[in-house]
Amino acid sequence: MNKVQIAVLGVTVVAFGAAYVLFNSSSPPPPVVHAVQAPKVETDEVLVAAQDIPMGAEVGDVSIAWQVWPKAAISEYMIVKSSGPHVMEDVKGSLTREAFLRGEPMRRDKLVKGGNSGFMSAILPSGMRAVAIKIDNAGDAYAGGFILPNDRVDVITIFHDDEATKARGVAVIGARTILANVRVLAIGQNVQEENGKKVVIGANATLELDPTQAEMIILAQQAGNANLHLVLRSLADSSGPAETVGENNTGGADNLTIVRYGAPQTATR
Numbered sequence: 001m002n003k004v005q006i007a008v009l010g011v012t013v014v015a016f017g018a019a020y021v022l023f024n025s026s027s028p029p030p031p032v033v034h035a036v037q038a039p040k041v042e043t044d045e046v047l048v049a050a051q052d053i054p055m056g057a058e059v060g061d062v063s064i065a066w067q068v069w070p071k072a073a074i075s076e077y078m079i080v081k082s083s084g085p086h087v088m089e090d091v092k093g094s095l096t097r098e099a100f101l102r103g104e105p106m107r108r109d110k111l112v113k114g115g116n117s118g119f120m121s122a123i124l125p126s127g128m129r130a131v132a133i134k135i136d137n138a139g140d141a142y143a144g145g146f147i148l149p150n151d152r153v154d155v156i157t158i159f160h161d162d163e164a165t166k167a168r169g170v171a172v173i174g175a176r177t178i179l180a181n182v183r184v185l186a187i188g189q190n191v192q193e194e195n196g197k198k199v200v201i202g203a204n205a206t207l208e209l210d211p212t213q214a215e216m217i218i219l220a221q222q223a224g225n226a227n228l229h230l231v232l233r234s235l236a237d238s239s240g241p242a243e244t245v246g247e248n249n250t251g252g253a254d255n256l257t258i259v260r261y262g263a264p265q266t267a268t269r
Contacts, residue, residue: 042071045081047091049100055150056119059094064106077107097123098150120185120206129214130185132204133221133228147205149186152238153230155179155207157220178216181233182242183208205230213244 046069053063066081066088074080079087094111112122120130133155147153156177164172186206209217220228 043068044071044074045069046074047079047081047088047106049102049104049106052102053096053100055096055099056123057096059091059096059106059111061092064088064091067103069105077109078105079108095119095122123185124208127210128208129211130206131209131214131217132206133217133230135187135203135205135230147184147187147230147232149184151184152181152233152235153184153205153207154233155182155217156229156231158227158229177231177245178220179209179213180243180245181238181240182213184230209242213242216244 045066047064048067050063050065053059057063069078069080079091081087084090091106091111094113097110097112100106100110124130154177156175158173158175161172161174164174184205185208188203207217217228
């Protein structure tokens with residue numbers, strides 16, 4: 001092998017080696033990414049609270065605003081911009097039946113145009129009545145003063161059973177729940193919590209009742225031997241409407257408390 005052949009072979013070996021090193025050290029080509037277009041979501045604008053709005057407040061310019069909302073998540077009670085050119089103007093001046101948090105959608109069923117009427121008549125649902133009953137100055141001792149507006153309570157009547165007292169010769173006291181799951185509209189003059197207060201003081205409670213229940217409560221208050229007390233219900237047991245669960249009379253209690261020399265004893269009629 002002559003010098004020329006050796007030189008050509010050497011150049012070939014060097015070139016092959018360089019190509020091998022370059023091939024193995026280079027990064028693989030990037031994968032091909034195919035762009036996937038996200039499905040288009042249809043939207044509308046929903047009227048929401050621009051700030052926290054307490055119950056009974058008048059809706060004004062600074063308290064509401066439009067916010068983009070998916071159409072699929074819009075309920076029939078929400079107020080949408082596409083429903084008319086004067087939607088916001090129609091809402092302004094309404095009173096809130098319940099409190100709204102900032103960003104919460106405004107709902108038609110929670111707004112009412114009060115006109116020249118009082119606030120309480122404006123927030124009452126159609127067919128319902130507001131009835132005040134007397135409680136003690138601590139907001140009703142049997143709930144430790146923690147009964148607040150919008151809470152749900154049971155109404156218990158406590159009475160002296162005159163017939164049983166005569167028959168037994170001792171004082172007989174009966175207790176019966178006559179209404180259950182009643183909504184408290186106000187305690188005293190307070191219709192909502194203010195400044196973070198957790199205990200509302202008042203000498204009376206205003207309840208939301210239907211006409212028949214209103215008659216029952218008024219009759220119970222007028223009865224000379226009966227008085228009413230509120231019992232606070234758990235939030236977990238507060239769904240659904242108010243119920244009439246007992247009659248307003250002085251002889252219907254099955255379990256009686258007989259007081260002998262200041263010591264109460266339970267007896268069955």
